[in-house]
Amino acid sequence: MKYLILYLFCLLMVVIFNPVHAQISDSNRKWSIEECFKYAMEHNIEINTLLLKEQTSTQDLYTAIGSQFPNLFGSASQQFNNSKIETSANGNLENQLTSSGNYSFNSSIVLWNANYIKNNIKQRDLLRQSAGLSVQQSQNAITLLITQSYLAILLAKENLTYLSDLFATSEAKVKQGQQFYDAGSIPKNNLLQLQAQLAGDKYLLVQTQNTIRQNILTLKQILQLPTDTVFDVLTPTTIEIVTVAPSLQSVQKTAFEIFPEIKIGELEVAIATLDIAKAKAGFKPTLAANGALGTGYTSVISNSNFSKTSYFTQLDNNFYQRIGLNLSIPIFSNRINKTNLEKANIGFKQANFNLQNSQLVLVQEVEQAYLNFTNALQAYNAAKEQLSAVTETYRIVNEQFRLGGINSFDLLQQRNQYVQAVQSYTQAKYTAVLQQKIYDFYRGIPIQL
Template sequence: MVLLLRMSDIWAQDSIAATLPVQWTLQQCFDYALKNNIQLNSLRLSRLSTEQDLLLSKAAKLPNLNGTVSQNLDGGKTVNAAGNYPYNVNTNGNYSVNSNVTLFQGGYLNYDIKQKNLLTQVAGLNIAQQVNDITVSITQAYLNILLARENIVYVKDVVATSEAQVKQGQQQYDVGSIALISLVQLQSQLSNDRYQLITAENQHRQNKLVLKQLLQLPSSYDFEILEPDTLITNTRLYALQEVQDSALANRPEIKSSELGIQVSNLDLAKAKTGYLPTLSAGGALGAAYNSGNSNTAYFKQLDNSFYQQIGLTLSVPIFTRRVVKTNVEKAKIEVDQSKLVLQDTKTNLTQTIEQSYINVLNAQSQYDAAVEQLKYSQEGYRIASEQLKVGAANIVVFLQQKNLYVQALQSYIQAKYNAALNIRIYDFYRGIPVKL
């Protein structure tokens, strides 16, 4: 049984994987996540639940209608005219319908409808906030894959160069041009470069796994991502205050916190209605039948017992043992708590944006420095390689120049993608969609 379930699960994953693209663009990742992400779909279901709560609160202003039917069978001994006690069985029934409607409850029902409407909006904002979080996470994972892929290309080139250098060194050693220690140093460098290649390939697989988990793709599915033509982006860096103001005016977490204060104020208004009277109207129709009344037919009994009732009920709270006052005071505390939540949300958002601004400045500076560093280390490595070919280079000096070049190359790749990521995240806070 377990094996069958396991096989069915595998078949299900394979069928899903068959419908997925082989290569993904960043926009395809966004679109797929918006449709299939479990957390997002869970929040969407939560929003549907709040919509049902809103419909229920609106329906509370309508009258209800209940019907009651009871049919009983009674048995027992009763004395008759002859003084005997025969056992008699009688049937009796009661039939009624009743309705009630709240006419006045201190505005509680209206407050409740407004509150449920706000909670529905909050649920929608929670979805938007989750979309933003997923967008940033997917962008970071996508760029990390591109970074690792480019790093693999460069490291492979370094390995190929090392292999050629070892081959040349072997030839030079065979003819006595270099010492054995020099050949061993070249071989050791080749082993290190191959190790770096394996590390880069492992990092690439790990970064792909992160994106697969974010998209919640089947574990058996293998995919690749499309590399954009260029990572060049808008080099204009908007002022920090401008981005913060835009985020405070538009980000869903801020709007959600602002609505949270209104929700708390409505809780307070609902609690205060406990001091006010409640006026309700009610009505009922009913009839009864008893088979023991043998002198009157069934429908005649129903006609004779048919009753109608209509009335008003006024309930005035006089002493509630502090229940209402406690509810009011707790609601006031909730209002203050909601204000603190808004203040904290604003503070966290502005600080996050400021950190993003600093990250962009640092990333751009690091990228500029990495470009210059790569330029000079590449030239130094080229010169050392030419000297090695003609036997004019010291092996130790050559390996130092090569390691400097490899380090500069990796720093350049890291700085390039780090700058691309940080500028897009910073612009995203300003409301600019993420694109590559």
């Protein structure tokens, strides 16, 4: 019995600490934005595909480096031949079976080809760097998408909080209105107005809950989480908004230094320059050295008229060594070399245009981010002042209604103004946070909440 109890206890511990159980528990927790970033960088299909391309370009670099060293190939062949031969003076023909083998090692190395190999190595290294920067470029794009979606969820959740409070207040107003109506203090239509407002608040509450679910689904899709994953975001305790935007010129300078788009464009120009150098090498001679070691044997298995030489003696007698130079001079290449050079020149011009376009786009993006941030700050400050004034007015009107000094129509009018002010403030707040984070991102500041 005690062994059975011990076994059950161990089994229970395994179930409790089983990794699957840990994953399920972990999926039920709320994710911070930093955890969303980390998960996306590790699991996003596009990023992982680009990482594989980077690994492929690294292998291409290794191949280019290896081409500057001698190669070495070994070969071995074994053949059997059966044929009829004349074996006697009377001209009789008999089958004769022979076997032969050849063994060799061959090696060659390019001694000079107008630096084609060295330029190819440099180009492959630049392509590897460009592939790595493409990974960073994709990571930046996904980071901004996650930030926008995450803040949309926080916005909807904050709307839900104040709408829930508003709904509770409306319920209290309906109860109070019912008491006034029962006491004969207000007419029936005033009570109906309060009830209609309660129904409207409930509708907004349901709409906001639906918005939260939709925004969470959007973020799950960006993160490429499995459908059955239970997912929610962590609401930060405080969200700070800076009041002054850094200068546009300083941010543009920083963006030029750290963003991969510019570096990719510069690498494309360097790669195109090496394409030209490689194309020009096609017009130049190529000098290569080659060498070989080899031997072979032949053995008559049946009907031999000659004495047999031993296998190892033949290998020694037939052993040969060869070394030589091979000079290849292009004379006429059906315009292939000229076409390659012209296409390389076109590619160089296109790479420069791409670089100029990347610089222009980045400048415009930073300028737009600066404008969006400054506009969002002004809207936030204005909405904050409006909310402060409307909140105080609404508080006074609520007190007047409680004392019976005003009717429900005046209360609902002021209440609608308060709701609009709260919505404007919340929207302005999260818009300012989003634009601030985007502008800071161009400054090289990691996004945190």
